[in-house]
Amino acid sequence: MKRMRLGVFEVAGPQVGGTLSWPHPRSASIRYREPGYWIDVARLLDEAGFDFLFFADGYGYPTVRGELHPLSPAGGINFPGIDPAYLIPVLAHATKRLGFVVTSSTGLDHPLQTARKFATLDHLTGGRVGWNIVTGASQDVIARLFGHDAMRRHDDRYDQADEYLELALRYWQTGWDDDAVLEDRDAQVYADPEKVHPVEFEGDHFRSSGWFAVVPSPQRTPVLFQAGTSARGREYAAGNAECVFVQGTTVAATAANVADIRARAAEQGRDPESLRIMVGVSVTVGETREAALAQRTEFDALQTDEVVNVLYSGNTGIDLLSLDPNRSLEQLADDPSAGSGGTGKAGQMGQSNIDRFLPKDGSPAPTVRQILDQLKGRGTRGFQVTGSVTEVANELESLMDETGLDGFLLEPIFAPTDLEDFARLVVPELRRRGRLPEEPSTGTLREQLTGAGPHLPADHFGARLVR
Incomplete structure (x- = not known):
């Protein structure tokens, strides 16, 4: 029986997932600026046996037609937020075994800065850190914030990310001998x-010549995460990532993405089963099904078309409310700039959230009205599971068995009470079924996730880099 891996998807902001929930009494997420709030969450997860706490992060925010929509700050829709990386040493000090993953883009800092930051975090956490590699989000916003002339195209950003990761890996893997x-x-x-070596690198996007001044950390290289389900994203994940966060849309689509990533990994000489592939899921659980449904109903009542639109536009550049609600996204082919308020950004951001509504299996594409209804109360979240303890455990097991997934990132709709409910009610049931171990694993994050050693596996290209 496959063991279930568990993480929690969070942001250092009022709420996760781009939905509206912070005003509800069950939510305490408006305390996101207080270290004590996160310490309580981390300790809860640590004691319950979760593998890691995952922080999404970025400089971007939702815009509609190039302007910050008033509902974004008013509703706390992916705005505002703080840098979660600074929380990690505090949380590591307050916990014993929980891992911490944080997002860092390949499109802004030089790889040296990222390598230094994650080597430091790996030291300060005792080897319990992971890097969620992203090529960027809200790219039109980022381009303006950082004074770039133009937004880099979707696939071009992955080409740059290939080089970015290789240079970071050269610092971590080749700069110091083990016994230096x-x-x-x-x-x-x-x-x-004699055992400290310079890194010499000349690429199309980055150059570097010199010594990496951070001694090898417990893992040397942080555990490499990647979140992206576009074709280019899957290819990048198959070659580089150790843990992949795929988008949860339908069971069939998820199973296809999991199989595709594993097949691509095998083609690149990697053990396809060594990748830990996970999906987001929002779990609302109660002592009874009726109690869980009542909680979910209260959440759904807070959601509106406007909330959906603010989030979707910020993620994809497409202003859904400016489109014909009775037609699909294929109407963008008539005027590609229309959906992005004339900015021409549609299709260069959030590609996965566009592709999911343009099916290629011959089935009809949903209308804009149907897209709004489907995303309402869901936002960027994955699967939605609501019910009693038995129903929730059954559905999580079924999702794993039908898709080949390794586990889930919980995306709480009411934080932290959803996590408390899951730890109190569902975790014991999953242990009883043999999906979770009686005693949580220990060691570095890589050891806990893979069951192997603390360093990159031999079949990862980063482990084979030479000076």
């Missing part, structure tokens, strides 16, 4: 200079 650090007080020698 001596810390010999008597000889007054900290490190053997």
Whole structure:
């Protein structure tokens, strides 16, 4: 029986998922600026046996027609937020085994800055950190914020990300020999200079020449996560990621994406089963089905078309409310700039959230009205599971068995009470069924997720880099 991996998807902001929930009494997420709030969440997950706490992050925010929609700040829709990376050392100090994953883009900082940050975090957490590699989000917003002349095209960003990761890996993997650090007080020698090596790199996007001044951390390289279900995203994940976060739309689509990523990984000489592939899920559980449905109804009552539109436009550049509600997204072919308020950004951001509504299996594409209805109360979340303890456990098991997934990232609609309910009610049931171990795993994040050693596996290209 396959063991279930569990993470929690969060943001250091009023709420996760781009939906509206922070005003509800069950939610305490408006305390996101308080370290004590996150310490309580991290300890809950640590003791319940979760594998990691995942922080999405970025500089972007939702816009409609190039302007910050008033509902974004008024409703707290993916705006505002703080940098979650600074929380991680605090949370690691307050926990024993929980891993921490944070998003960092390949489109802004130089790879040296990212390598230094994650090596530092890996030291401060005792090897419990992961890097969620993204090529960017809200790219039109980022281009304006950072003074770029133009937004880089979707697939071009992945080409840059290939090079970005390789250079970061060269710092981590080749800069220091395993036995370079001596810390010999008597000889007054900290490190053997013959075992500290320069990194020389000349690429199309980045250059670097010099020494990486951070000693090898417990994992050397943080656990590599990637979230992207576009064709280019799946190819990138298959070659680079150790844990992949796929979009949860339908069971069939998820199963196809899981199989595709594993097949691509095998083609690149990697063990396809070594990848941990997970999907987001919002779980509303109660002592009874009726109690769970009542909670979910209260959440759904807060959602509107305007909330959906603010989020979707920020993610894809498409203003749904400006389109004909009775036609599909194929109407953008008539005027590609129409859906993005004349900015021409449609199709270069949030590609997965566009492709999902343009089916290629011959089935009819949903209308804009149907898209709004489908996303209402869901936002960027994955699967929605509501019911009693038995019903929730059954559905999670079924999703794993039917898709080949390795586990789930919980996306709470009411944080942290949804997580408390899951830890109290569902975790014991999953343990009883053998899906979770009686005693949570320990060690570095990579050891906990893979059951292997703390360093990159031999079949990952980063482990084979030479000076």
